[in-house]
Amino acid sequence: MPQELKHNLRALQAFEAVARLNSISRAAEELGVTQSAVSHQIRRLTVSVGERLLVRAGRGISLTPKGEKLAHKLRSAFLQIDNSVAEVIGHNREIVRLALCSSFAPGWLVPRLHSFYAARPTLDLQLKMYAKDPELTDEVADAFITTLPEEHGFWSLFLRAERLVPICSPELKSRDAIALITTDLEPARVGHDWKTYLELSGLDLPLPEKHCWLYASHYVVARDMVLARLGAALVPDFLVAPELESGRLVLLDEASMPTKEDYYLCIKEARRSEPALEAVARWFRAEVQR
Numbered sequence: 001m002p003q004e005l006k007h008n009l010r011a012l013q014a015f016e017a018v019a020r021l022n023s024i025s026r027a028a029e030e031l032g033v034t035q036s037a038v039s040h041q042i043r044r045l046t047v048s049v050g051e052r053l054l055v056r057a058g059r060g061i062s063l064t065p066k067g068e069k070l071a072h073k074l075r076s077a078f079l080q081i082d083n084s085v086a087e088v089i090g091h092n093r094e095i096v097r098l099a100l101c102s103s104f105a106p107g108w109l110v111p112r113l114h115s116f117y118a119a120r121p122t123l124d125l126q127l128k129m130y131a132k133d134p135e136l137t138d139e140v141a142d143a144f145i146t147t148l149p150e151e152h153g154f155w156s157l158f159l160r161a162e163r164l165v166p167i168c169s170p171e172l173k174s175r176d177a178i179a180l181i182t183t184d185l186e187p188a189r190v191g192h193d194w195k196t197y198l199e200l201s202g203l204d205l206p207l208p209e210k211h212c213w214l215y216a217s218h219y220v221v222a223r224d225m226v227l228a229r230l231g232a233a234l235v236p237d238f239l240v241a242p243e244l245e246s247g248r249l250v251l252l253d254e255a256s257m258p259t260k261e262d263y264y265l266c267i268k269e270a271r272r273s274e275p276a277l278e279a280v281a282r283w284f285r286a287e288v289q290r
Contacts, residue, residue: 008048012074014041015053019063019071076138094276095124099134099141103219104263107239108160109145116283123276131218136266143280149264155272157265157281159288160238164259166197166252167223167240168232173250179231180207181214181222190215193234201255 017027018038028035046053053067063071100109105127116125128134133146136154149156172178184192191213198205214231216222222233223240232252243249265284267277 008045011041011045011048013078014038015045015067016071016074016078018042018054018061019067020075022060022062024061072139079138094122094279095126096143096276096280097126097128097141098143098145098280099128099130100145101133101147102129102131103236103239104145105129106220107236107241108263111242112287115287119283120279123279125280136268138268142267142271143277144266145263146266147261147263149262149266151266153269154266155269155281156267157284157288159263159265159284161262162236162259163256164193164197164234165237165240165256166201166203166232166234167226167244167249168252169226169229170247170250172229172232173252177206178252179212179214180205181216181225181231181233183216183219183222183234185215185217197234197255197257200257201253203253203255205252 014027014031014037017030018024021027021030024035024038024042028038031038042054049066049070051066052064053070054061055064109127113125128141133148134140134144136144136146136148136151145159147162149158168178180191180194182191182193184190190210191207194205194207197203198207214225216225216233219233219235219239223235223243225231226233226235226249227243234257237256240249244251265281267281271277272281
C-alpha cells in the first residue's frame with residue numbers, strides 16, 4: 001500500500017472517531033494513541049482535502065457542513081469494511097440487519113419467521129424495530145420495511161396494503177356505549193381515525209366528547225388496550241388476525257379502511273447483488289406470493 005494512502009487512512013479513521021465521539025480525547029482513547037497524534041491526523045486531513053472540517057465550540061468541537069458530509073460517508077464506508085471482514089472470518093455466517101416499524105413485526109413478519117430460519121440457517125437476521133419509518137441508510141440497517149417505496153437509489157418490493165379494522169372484545173360489543181381508543185394524538189386531529197372510518201362505513205357509533213377519548217401512540221398499544229377490555233380501536237387487520245380467528249376479539253363492523261401507508265421491502269440498489277440480501281428479498285417475494 002502506498003505510504004500516502006496509509007497516512008490518509010489513518011487521518012480518515014481519526015476524523016471519523018472524533019466526529020462520532022465529539023471528542024479528540026475520547027477518540028484518542030478509542031484508537032489507542034495520544035491526543036496530539038489525533039490532532040496531527042486531523043490537521044493532515046484538513047490540508048489534504050483543502051476544507052475546514054472541525055471548529056471549536058466552547059470547550060468542545062463541532063463539524064462544519066463539509067465535515068458532517070464527510071463523517072456520514074466515512075461511517076457508511078467503515079461499516080461496510082467491518083461487514084466485509086465479518087463475512088470473511090465470521091465462521092461463514094451472514095448478518096442482515098432488517099429495520100421495520102413495530103406493528104409490522106409482530107403482526108406480519110414474526111409469525112412467518114420459522115420458514116425463514118429453516119431456509120437460511122446460516123443467516124443471522126437482526127430485527128431492529130422503530131415506531132416510524134426508519135432512515136434509509138447503511139448506518140441504520142441493511143434492508144428496510146417502510147411505507148416509502150420510491151426512495152432514490154433503492155429497489156422496493158410491495159408486501160401488503162395497510163387496512164384498519166374496528167375491533168373490540170366480545171364482552172364490550174353488546175354494550176350500548178363503548179369507549180373509543182384513538183391513535184391520532186395531535187390536538188387538531190384527535191379521533192380523526194374514527195371520524196374518517198364512520199364516514200366511510202356508515203357505522204352508527206357516537207363519538208366521545210373532546211376530552212373523553214382513550215389514547216394510544218401506536219397500533220400495538222391500542223390492540224393491547226382492546227384486549228384489556230378498555231374500549232374499541234382501529235388497527236391493521238394483520239395485527240389482530242389470530243385474535244379475531246380465536247374469538248378473543250371481534251369486529252364492530254365488516255368494513256375496513258385503507259390508510260395508504262402500504263408496506264414495502266427496500267434495499268439499496270448498489271447492494272442488491274449481495275448474497276445475503278438477495279436471499280432476504282427472495283424469501284419476502286415467496287411469502288407475498290404465498
